[in-house]
Each structure stands twice: as C-alpha cells, then as structure tokens.
Amino acid sequence: MKYIVTVNGKKFEVEVERVENGNGSKQANETSKKVSAEEIGKAVAGGIKISAPMPGKILAVNVQEGQKVKKGDVLFILEAMKMENEIMSPEDGTVEKVVVSKGAQVASGDILAILK
Numbered sequence: 791m792k793y794i795v796t797v798n799g800k801k802f803e804v805e806v807e808r809v810e811n812g813n814g815s816k817q818a819n820e821t822s823k824k825v826s827a828e829e830i831g832k833a834v835a836g837g838i839k840i841s842a843p844m845p846g847k848i849l850a851v852n853v854q855e856g857q858k859v860k861k862g863d864v865l866f867i868l869e870a871m872k873m874e875n876e877i878m879s880p881e882d883g884t885v886e887k888v889v890v891s892k893g894a895q896v897a898s899g900d901i902l903a904i905l906k
Contacts, residue, residue, distance in 0.1 A: 837886045837904040840877065842896040846870030851892050853903065857885045866890070866902055877902060 795802050850867040853859060859879045866877040883905035890902050 837906045838880065838883065839901050840865060840879070840903040840905060842868060842898055842900045842902055843875070843877070844868070844870045845897045846875070846895075848890050848892055848894045848896060848902075849874060851888060851890065853885045853888060855885055855888055859883060859885060859905070868896070879905065881905070 792803060792805050795804050846868045847870075848866055849869045851865075852863075852867070853865050859865065859882065861879055861881045863879045864876045865879055865885075868875045868877055885903055886906045887904040888902075889904070890896060890900075896902065
C-alpha cells in the first residue's frame with residue numbers, strides 16, 4: 791500500500807508492506823533451545839553468569855558445554871542496532887551451560903552461558 795506522509799511541510803510517498811505475523815516482528819527460531827528455570831538455577835549457583843549487555847539477536851555461538859575458555863575468548867556474537875557485538879569470557883574457565891542458540895532473541899540481562 792502506498793501513502794503520502796507530510797513531515798515538516800514536505801510530502802513523501804511511502805510504501806508499507808505487511809509482514810509475516812502482522813506486528814512487525816519475526817517468529818522465534820524453532821531450533822532455539824528451551825531451558826528450564828530449574829536448570830539455570832542449578833548452573834548459576836556455582837558459576838559465573840555470562841549475560842547479554844543489551845537486547846538483540848544471537849548471530850553466533852562459539853562455545854559448547856564442557857569447552858575450556860580463556861579470558862577474552864569470544865563466546866557469542868550479538869547483533870544489536872545493526873552492529874555486531876562480541877561477548878567475551880571475563881576469565882579462564884569451563885563452559886558449564888550454554889543457554890541460548892544461534893538466532894535467539896535476547897533481552898538485556900538474559901543469561902547466555904554459565905562458566906565454572
């Protein structure tokens with residue numbers, strides 16, 4: 791559908807498209823992992839939480855459970871505001887639990903992984 795919009799006295803012709811589910815957001819990736827609050831609680835009790843610093847989409851998961859990581863290793867790549875942000879390990883350790891998968895939408899503060 792085409793519309794004419796006036797902004798600061800100037801007229802612009804815009805075209806609007808209908809998206810998949812009708813509200814401008816895409817459906818969650820069906821391959822995303824579902825992790826229970828109980829599992830997260832158990833893992834968090836003795837580990838270091840790696841949290842999302844901002845809302846966005848997980849573009850890459852560079853670690854697996856049981857993998858050893860060093861301080862500064864890139865664990866995840868998070869796309870936020872059209873920019874790719876590297877989520878790095880704050881210290882040496884072993885990945886206890888990976889909570890998200892590639893394509894998952896996360897909010898600020900969501901736990902991505904637990905290190906021991």
